[in-house]
Amino acid sequence: MKALLHSVIDYIKKKGVDYGDLRFERITGESIQVRDGIIETFSAGESVGIGIRILNKGAWGFSSSRAASAEDVIKTADEAISISAAFSAVNPKKVRLSEREPFVDTYMTRYEIDPFSISPEEKIGRLSEITSAALKIRKIAICDAFMEFTRTDKEFLSTDGADISQSILTSGCGYYVIAEEGAQAQKRSYPDAHHGLFATKGFEIFDELGMKESVEKVAEEARMLLKARECPGKTTDVILDGAQLALQIHESCGHPAELDRALGSEISLAGGSFLTPDKRGSFRYGSKDVNIFADPTLAGGAGSYRYDDEGVRARRVDLVKDGIFQNYLTSRESAAVIGEESNGSMRADGWSGTPLIRMSNICLEPGDASIEELIADTKDGIMLSTNRSWSIDDLRLNFQFGTEIAYEIKKGRITQVFKNPVYFGITPGFWGSCDGVSDKKSWRLWGLNSCAKGEPLQVASVGHGASPARFRNVSVGVLRR
Amino acid sequence: MELLREKMFEMCGNILKQGEADSIDVVVDHAMSNVIRFAGFVFHQGVTESDCKVYIRVIVGKKVGVASTNKLKAEDLKNCLGKALDIAGHIKEEPFHLSLPAGPLPYNDMNSYFEPTASMTGDEKVAILSRGFKDAKASGVTQSGAFTTTTGELAVLNSKGIRAYHPYTASFLSVVSTRDDGSGLKTALSKDVSNIDAAGLMSESAERCIMASSPKALEPGAYRVILEPPAVAELVQWLSYIGLGAKSFQEGTSFLSGRLGESVTGDYVTIYDDGLNPLGMSVPFDMEGVPKKKLMLIEKGVACGVAYDSFTAALEGKRTTGHSSFPEDAEGPLPGHIFMESGDIKASEMIEMLDRGILVKSFHYVNGLINPRDSVMTGMTRHGTFFVDKGRIKHPVHSLRFTENVMKAFEKIRGISGEVEVFPNQGFSLSSVTAPYILIDGFNFTS
Numbered sequence: 001m002k003a004l005l006h007s008v009i010d011y012i013k014k015k016g017v018d019y020g021d022l023r024f025e026r027i028t029g030e031s032i033q034v035r036d037g038i039i040e041t042f043s044a045g046e047s048v049g050i051g052i053r054i055l056n057k058g059a060w061g062f063s064s065s066r067a068a069s070a071e072d073v074i075k076t077a078d079e080a081i082s083i084s085a086a087f088s089a090v091n092p093k094k095v096r097l098s099e100r101e102p103f104v105d106t107y108m109t110r111y112e113i114d115p116f117s118i119s120p121e122e123k124i125g126r127l128s129e130i131t132s133a134a135l136k137i138r139k140i141a142i143c144d145a146f147m148e149f150t151r152t153d154k155e156f157l158s159t160d161g162a163d164i165s166q167s168i169l170t171s172g173c174g175y176y177v178i179a180e181e182g183a184q185a186q187k188r189s190y191p192d193a194h195h196g197l198f199a200t201k202g203f204e205i206f207d208e209l210g211m212k213e214s215v216e217k218v219a220e221e222a223r224m225l226l227k228a229r230e231c232p233g234k235t236t237d238v239i240l241d242g243a244q245l246a247l248q249i250h251e252s253c254g255h256p257a258e259l260d261r262a263l264g265s266e267i268s269l270a271g272g273s274f275l276t277p278d279k280r281g282s283f284r285y286g287s288k289d290v291n292i293f294a295d296p297t298l299a300g301g302a303g304s305y306r307y308d309d310e311g312v313r314a315r316r317v318d319l320v321k322d323g324i325f326q327n328y329l330t331s332r333e334s335a336a337v338i339g340e341e342s343n344g345s346m347r348a349d350g351w352s353g354t355p356l357i358r359m360s361n362i363c364l365e366p367g368d369a370s371i372e373e374l375i376a377d378t379k380d381g382i383m384l385s386t387n388r389s390w391s392i393d394d395l396r397l398n399f400q401f402g403t404e405i406a407y408e409i410k411k412g413r414i415t416q417v418f419k420n421p422v423y424f425g426i427t428p429g430f431w432g433s434c435d436g437v438s439d440k441k442s443w444r445l446w447g448l449n450s451c452a453k454g455e456p457l458q459v460a461s462v463g464h465g466a467s468p469a470r471f472r473n474v475s476v477g478v479l480r481r
Numbered sequence: 482m483e484l485l486r487e488k489m490f491e492m493c494g495n496i497l498k499q500g501e502a503d504s505i506d507v508v509v510d511h512a513m514s515n516v517i518r519f520a521g522f523v524f525h526q527g528v529t530e531s532d533c534k535v536y537i538r539v540i541v542g543k544k545v546g547v548a549s550t551n552k553l554k555a556e557d558l559k560n561c562l563g564k565a566l567d568i569a570g571h572i573k574e575e576p577f578h579l580s581l582p583a584g585p586l587p588y589n590d591m592n593s594y595f596e597p598t599a600s601m602t603g604d605e606k607v608a609i610l611s612r613g614f615k616d617a618k619a620s621g622v623t624q625s626g627a628f629t630t631t632t633g634e635l636a637v638l639n640s641k642g643i644r645a646y647h648p649y650t651a652s653f654l655s656v657v658s659t660r661d662d663g664s665g666l667k668t669a670l671s672k673d674v675s676n677i678d679a680a681g682l683m684s685e686s687a688e689r690c691i692m693a694s695s696p697k698a699l700e701p702g703a704y705r706v707i708l709e710p711p712a713v714a715e716l717v718q719w720l721s722y723i724g725l726g727a728k729s730f731q732e733g734t735s736f737l738s739g740r741l742g743e744s745v746t747g748d749y750v751t752i753y754d755d756g757l758n759p760l761g762m763s764v765p766f767d768m769e770g771v772p773k774k775k776l777m778l779i780e781k782g783v784a785c786g787v788a789y790d791s792f793t794a795a796l797e798g799k800r801t802t803g804h805s806s807f808p809e810d811a812e813g814p815l816p817g818h819i820f821m822e823s824g825d826i827k828a829s830e831m832i833e834m835l836d837r838g839i840l841v842k843s844f845h846y847v848n849g850l851i852n853p854r855d856s857v858m859t860g861m862t863r864h865g866t867f868f869v870d871k872g873r874i875k876h877p878v879h880s881l882r883f884t885e886n887v888m889k890a891f892e893k894i895r896g897i898s899g900e901v902e903v904f905p906n907q908g909f910s911l912s913s914v915t916a917p918y919i920l921i922d923g924f925n926f927t928s
Contacts, residue, residue, distance in 0.1 A: 033811045040792070042572055043547035043809040044564050049532065063529040066551050076531075083517075083527035086604040090611050091523050120571040128573075142732050146811070178732055185733040185854055265520045268625035268657040271845070352530045389850040391882075393861045398882055398928060400859045402851040420852045422859070424882070424928060455627045456516055456530065457908070 002155065005050075008073050009157050012054065015081055019055040019097060021158035022077075023309060024067065025351035029150040030116065034127040036135060036143060042120060049351035054080040058094025059087035062354035098336040100312045102161035107306035109168050110299065111202030115149040118203050123147060127175075129212055134177045137219040139226065141185075145175035146195060147206065148449070152350070162311035170302060170461050171205045172198030172449055177215075179222035186225035186419060188404055190218045192243045193387050198302040198447035198461050221405055224417050231406045231421035233477025237381035238423055239374060239470045244403050245364065246446035246464035247387045252427040253285075253292050254359040254462070256396035257319045258345075259328035261357075263337060269455055271394025274427065275325055277338055283325040286431030289367060289469075292320040294329055296344065296360035301463030302447025303360035305347070310355060312344035319362070323432070331357050349458035356454050361445065363465030367437030371468050374436050376412040382476055383407040383414070383468075384421055400424035406476070423476045436470040443467035482513040482531070482599065482632045484648050492535070492553065493638040500562055502539040502569065504581050505640045508768050508808060510534045512633030512910070517606045520625040522614050527603055536808040539565045540581065543574035547808045577795045581769060584642035588765040588772050589757050593911065595673035598650035599632045606630075613683035617658060622665075622687045626656040630674060631910045635764075643770035650674075651762060651910035656683050657864065658690035663877065665689025666711065666843055666864035670903050670913065672762065689842065693865035696877035705838030706924040707831050707869075710902035712844045712862075713821060713916035716887055717752060718906055719849035719858055721816050721914075725752075725778050726804070727793035728813030729853065736856040736888055737784045747892035748782040749824070754816035756803070761818045761903055762913035771803035778816065782892075790814040817912035821919075824897025828918045833872035834896055835920055839881075840867040840874060851884070859884040859927075881926040896920035 005024055012020035027047045033040040050073055051064040061084030065076040088094075127145040134143035149171050156164040174196015176189040191197045191209050199205055240248060256273040260266060263277075275283070286292075296305050296314035306314055310332050318326045328338070329345035334357065346355040375383065389402035406421035407414045449461045493507040511533040518526035535558065536549045546568030550561040606628045617624045630652045637645040652674035658665045667686040669677045708716075724735035732738075737745065756764050756773030766772055769791055777785045789797075790805035793814055804814035832840065847860030862881050867874045898918035906914040 031809065031811065038575055038796075039545065039572055041547065041809065041811045042545070042568050043549065044568060045549040045809060046561075047532075047534070047549075047551050049551065060525065061527050063531075065531040066533060066553075068553065079529050083529065083603045086607045087524040087527055090607060093523055120568055121573075124572050144732075178734065180733050183739060183854075185738070187734065264625070265525055267520055267659065268518075268627065268655060352532060354526060354528050389848040389859065391846045391848040391859045391861070393880060393882075394845055394863060398861060398880075400882060400884065400928075402848075402859075420857075422851060422884070454526075455518060456514065456528065456629070 004070055004073065005155055005157050008077055009159055011074060012077055013159050017054050017056040017081060019159055020053065021156065021311065022050055022052045023154050023156050023351055024050045025152055025154040027150060027152050027350055031148045032123050032127060033144065033146040034124060034131055037128050037131050039124060047350065050076060051348060051351045051353065052077045052080045053354060054084045055095060056081060056084035057088035059084045059091050060095060061087065064352040095333050096336045097332040098341045100332060100342060102158060103307065103311060103313060104163045106165045109200040109304060111169050113203035115171055115203040126206060130175050130215055133212065133215045134219050139179045139181055139223050140177050140219050141180040142178040143175060147173040156307065156311050158311055164307050164311055166305060166307060168200060168305060169202060170198055171201050171203060172196050172447065173206050173209065173211060175211065177219050177222050179226050181226045184226050186222050188218045188222040189386055190214045192446060193404065194448060194450055198449045199300045200302065200304045201300050225405060225419045228417045228419040231418035231477055235473050235475050237378050237470060237472050238474040238476060239378065239381060239383040239468055241383065241385040241468050242442065242444050242466045243386050243446055244384050245466040245469055247390060248401065249292060249362055249364055249464050249466060250462065251390055251392045252396055252399055253319060254362040257328050258357045259330045259334040262328060263334055270453065274395045274397050279325050281326060284323055284432065285320045285325040285428055286323045287434045288323045289434050289437050290320055290323045290431050291365035292362065293318045294360050294362050298361045298445065301361035301445050302449065302461040303463040308344040308346045309348050310342065310346045312342045314344040314360065317343045329357050329359065347460055349460060353458045356458060358453065358460045359451065359462040361463030361465060364437060364469065366440045366443040366467045369436055369438055371438045371442045374438050374468060374470050375409055375414065378409045378470065379411055381409040383409060384423060397427050399427065421476060423474050425474060430471060430474065433472040433474065434469055435472055438467040438469065484634050485511060486634065486646055489636045492558065493636060495555065496537060496558055496562055497638060497640045499559060500539055500566065502541045502566060504540045506538050506581055506769065507638050508536040509636040512631055514629060514631040515603050516627055516629045517603055518627045519610060521623050524607060535561065537562050537565045538808045539569050540579055541569040543578055544569040544572055545575065545579055549809055579791055579795055581639050581641055581791060582643055582771050584770065585644055586770065586772055588645060591763055591765055593647060593649035593672050593764065595650045598630050598652050598672065598674040601630050601674055609679045613680050617683060617687050620687045620691065622658040622660045622690045624656055624658050624683060629653045633910060637766060637768060637770035639770060645766045645770040647765055649911055652677060653905055654679055654682060656686040658686040660690050660694050662696060663690050663694030664864045665693055668904065670905055689865055693877045696879045699868055699878040701881060701926040701928050703923050703925050705835055706921050707835050707840045708919050708921065709842050710916040710918060711904065712841045713919055714904045714914045715844045715847045716858065717819055717821050717916055718914050719847055720856060720887060721819050723849045723853035724856065725787050726813050726815040727787050727789045730787040731793065731796060734853050736854060737787060740784045743784055744782050745779065745784045746782045746888040747894050749894040749897060750779055750782050750891045751822035752779040753777045753820055754788060754818050755820055756818040758818065758820065761820065761915050762911045763818065764911040767803045767805045768807050769801065769805040771801055771805065773803050776802050788814045788816045815907065817907055819906065819914045821916045823899050823901050823917040826896045826898050828898040828900045831896060831898060831918055831920055832869055832874060835869050836872050837870050840869055856887040858887055882928045883925055884927040885925045890921055890924055893922040894919050895922050
């Protein structure tokens with residue numbers, strides 16, 4: 001196959017285009033879902049294909065196919081060239097790429113246990129243990145447990161000599177329980193909602209997360225929510241737990257820091273960004289306690305890789321330092337627009353998609369206080385845990401998030417739980433009210449496998465490092481008028 | 482894209498012959514799409530994707546295994562079948578026999594394949610859009626959007642005699658015009674791209690933008706509203722996701738759980754799924770080869786049904802309603818061809834009926850997971866929000882956030898238009914949501 005890929009690069013070069021690259025990917029995956037001990041899904045899939053990207057007379061073209069034959073691959077290259085030719089004939093502006101070294105390298109993410117070596121019986125058994133344990137608890141009517149594994153083996157070659165092989169294994173698992181009483185149904189998820197927690201790890205993730213050990217507490221909280229009051233509407237101090245903070249970072253910092261959004265490429269779909277280029281280096285995004293960085297080189301993150309899908313070597317970059325907006329996530333094209341080099345943030349959802357600027361692992365630096373100290377220091381507030389709903393405007397300013405549970409804090413102690421909580425605010429004001437981030441001990445790299453972007457829609461795995469943090473004077477409650 | 486009907490049948494036939502299982506079903510999804518994206522009059526992404534995915538599901542006794550591949554050589558398909566059998570051979574039994582439909586079954590004779598869509602090239606789209614840009618520039622707006630065409634064919638065969646095949650095309654044009662702090666959106670969806678008047682659509686998008694420019698602030702609160710079809714479609718899609726499929730219904734999180742036969746909203750409201758209605762992106766069968774038919778979900782405010790596939794139906798000892806998705810999908814069955822029934826009021830007369838309130842062109846980033854049991858949703862208005870007084874549009878207003886119990890809000894519907902518009906729904910090209918304009922006497926804007 002490698003010989004064929006090199007011959008395609010030679011073919012593209014002969015066409016006299018400005019630049020071309022290809023990704024040949026083999027994606028194997030497994031998805032298992034057990035509901036109340038019944039197997040809802042056990043599926044295994046493989047997908048193989050090639051995506052070819054051409055920059056021709058300053059315009060892009062991209063085409064992908066199953067790469068069933070050499071002829072098929074050449075046809076795919078010709079289609080990408082044809083699109084770029086059509087664009088270059090009418091586009092008023094020419095794309096310029098920032099420089100990058102054409103690396104030749106091989107990389108694979110680390111893992112201890114290959115999930116594809118574990119038998120179906122064991123996987124089902126592990127999930128069934130959880131659903132059985134949950135269903136033994138009174139009022140727990142439903143338990144859905146799941147695990148998912150994806151291995152992506154990809155070859156990246158470009159007309160300027162890059163030749164990179166990467167193998168990225170992503171594993172994820174989680175479960176939720178639903179407690180029911182009368183017409184009420186309340187859900188609690190573990191370790192995170194929206195299909196659990198994902199990481200570039202192996203089957204060891206299942207034990208590391210303590211899935212089975214967590215069931216009793218998670219089920220108990222779902223039961224408590226049946227009796228709980230609705231979260232009151234008021235302005236109060238709020239502590240977000242790590243999982244909810246991960247989503248807050250994702251929506252209110254990660255997406256607005258994507259330079260393609262800030263430059264208007266996504267304006268017709270997801271929107272733009274309040275973080276416009278003139279704000280770099282001076283705009284107060286948050287309080288001095290807020291330090292947010294992107295780092296695809298972190299071991300085990302759901303957004304970890306060594307090279308992005310433009311062959312740019314991944315590196316850490318500060319997005320917000322001491323509360324001031326510093327940098328964007330960039331591609332070779334967008335970085336050139338602001339006179340910089342790419343920081344390696346371009347990824348595609350498999351061989352069939354064109355690379356887009358995507359979050360890698362976007363993390364909030366831990367602070368000094370322990371979570372216990374943060375709670376003890378809160379006279380009157382609410383701690384919110386585990387995302388349930390999310391909504392934010394097209395500039396990433398006006399947000400409203402809901403969580404599965406809220407814990408009332410009075411005089412430094414948790415006193416009761418509330419159900420159906422939401423909180424809302426405006427991004428810079430919210431982050432500006434952050435006056436405490438808990439320490440490394442409670443910092444975890446959370447991971448989502450469901451970040452959607454682009455048209456056709458692409459879905460990426462992204463990591464978010466976070467420990468619980470406190471925000472002053474936040475609006476909470478539901479159906480406020 | 483060359484259609485492969487005979488090859489697909491031969492390929493599936495070989496798989497069905499080989500398997501040592503009680504039943505096997507094979508779904509083949511062969512599609513090619515071309516998307517041209519533009520932003521600020523610059524074409525920045527042109528993407529042609531081509532793939533052919535084969536899903537194999539085997540049932541051995543009470544065990545089920547699913548595998549998929551896009552490698553179509555005989556040996557690869559044999560391996561895929563082997564993987565499905567391996568899974569089925571090593572997992573525990575379901576508590577019931579999963580029964581797949583037996584064929585042959587009769588399917589509605591509909592045409593979903595239109596040559597103008599299948600043959601449209603990226604160059605043609607660029608030419609059409611470029612012509613529209615000239616008028617847009619003259620009107621002082623900037624335009625961004627996407628023009629997509631898809632050609633595909635779907636085959637579902639099983640070892641019990643199901644032989645379903647349907648070739649299709651789909652086209653979707655979406656144009657957003659922007660100027661200062663205003664924006665306007667117009668979209669069109671059709672199997673036949675000839676039905677899309679790109680120039681008219683681009684012009685209307687520009688007009689909407691100009692109308693929405695220079696918005697003023699408006700205090701949040703409860704207002705009478707007109708929701709235009711894009712906004713209604715988004716609410717109805719979320720209703721479908723959180724409550725009109727069997728999975729959420731069985732989990733008890735649906736707003737219809739335990740409420741079938743009860744009044745759940747106002748009697749103006751009728752919502753149904755109809756895969757055969759040519760107003761939507763119709764398709765003759767689901768991914769199990771079950772013929773599509775109309776399914777009432779809410780009729781005159783009364784909850785009457787949810788969508789089932791074979792698996793979720795078996796859990797309740799019911800029959801599938803023909804809403805199976807691809808075999809790997811874990812979301813469960815969902816209505817893929819939703820209609821909110823139209824009324825008899827002219828859309829153009831609704832602003833006068835509104836008298837005083839807010840006109841909402843579309844919503845952005847709606848989320849219905851706040852409290853799905855009570856159908857509480859939140860979202861922002863986008864691409865034009867207008868204050869209406871004395872039956873006339875007074876001025877545009879800044880985008881507002883709503884947070885609302887949608888079933889309760891629908892109780893306050895006072896008028897539904899005769900006109901409807903169609904929008905894409907879910908990931909598959911042949912699915913849609915069709916929605917009218919509605920007038921609601923009280924809708925909560927919270928910030």
